[in-house]
Amino acid sequence: MKSARLLRPLLAAAVFVSGVTSTALVADRGAPARAADTVSRSALSDDFDGARGGAPDGAKWAGDPGRAQLTGDGQLALGTVLRTQKSFGQAYGRAEARIRMNRVGGAWRALGVLNQDGGLPAGKVEVLADDRVDSDDFHTYVIDWTPTSLVWSVDGRQVLRFTPAGSGRPLLVSLNTAAGGFNPATMLVDYVRVSVRVTVKATTWKARTLYRPGKYVRFEGDIYRVRELHTSLPGWQPTLVPALFRKV
Structure with missing residues (x-):
């Protein structure tokens, strides 16, 4: 046996x-x-592996490749705004990223969402908690979305709720260095993962x-x-x- x-x-x-x-x-x-069962399925995963100075995967990301470079250590050094090439229209999903960024306030903006046209979606913003983080280490940013809301968390702490006008989908996930803080070019991204809930x-x-x-x-x-x-x-x-x- x-x-x-x-x-x-x-x-x-x-x-x-x-x-x-x-x-x-x-x-x-x-x-x-x-x-039918509801399961979580990976829709995007990027650990930014590759040679130092290389560009992020163009099949996954859109933006200015000249200001986004791989470090060679499994991270992305970012001095611009990147967004996912594909949009996500599922009713339930989660976007997660591990980011180090020199930002005083508005940390939740480091991982953001855009509408299908690349613009900011319309809706109502509700602040849930202080989202300030230090710049000495990486922090985990999460967006959980449902048919009626999107909730941002930083290191497991819910900091903001967004209620979109209309359905709020499909949406694009973005990495954003442009809003708030100081020296916004200082941003390292360790990974980005997007999962969606599907019925099978x-x-x-x-x-x-x-x-x-x-x-x-x-x-x-x-x-x-x-x-x-x-x-x-x-x-x-x-x-x-x-x-x-x-x-x-």
Whole structure:
């Protein structure tokens, strides 16, 4: 039994072989889908890896590349305003960034939102707490949005609520050095992540079933997204073959 358990991870290397057998040619036959599940899915992730002096990923960011450069240490040195290339229209989502910035007040502006045209969205602003931060270390900035509001947090402390006029979506996420504080060019960004809440229909994982990329399965109470085309064999549960399933 012990040797069998040790061999299970190695079986993942044979996934494409089994994927083309006659067993794989049957339709997906997992258990019927349950009621829809709501899961969090990554919509953008950037750790700013790359050579010193390089530009941020143009597929993810729009702005002035001449004033935004990679440090070579997994950070972005920013002297301008960047915004995401794509907009986010989902009803629920979260944007998070780890930033070091020389700013006295208005720290929440370091991570901001724009409307689809790149302008400031209209709406009502409510200050919840003092958002001042020191410039000696990185701080975590978060925007949580729902159909009716956006809430900014700094280091886990809610500091501002914005109630947009209308739906407030789709929106762009921005990195902003231009508003408030002093010496606004002093800004380092460690990472930016955007996740959105989506509704999926997951089937219960079952052996000897063809699974296609992008499908969702449920196993032991958790939801997994299929990463590679394969026919599952006994022992290829999602918890044992992360090359084939990613927990969401």
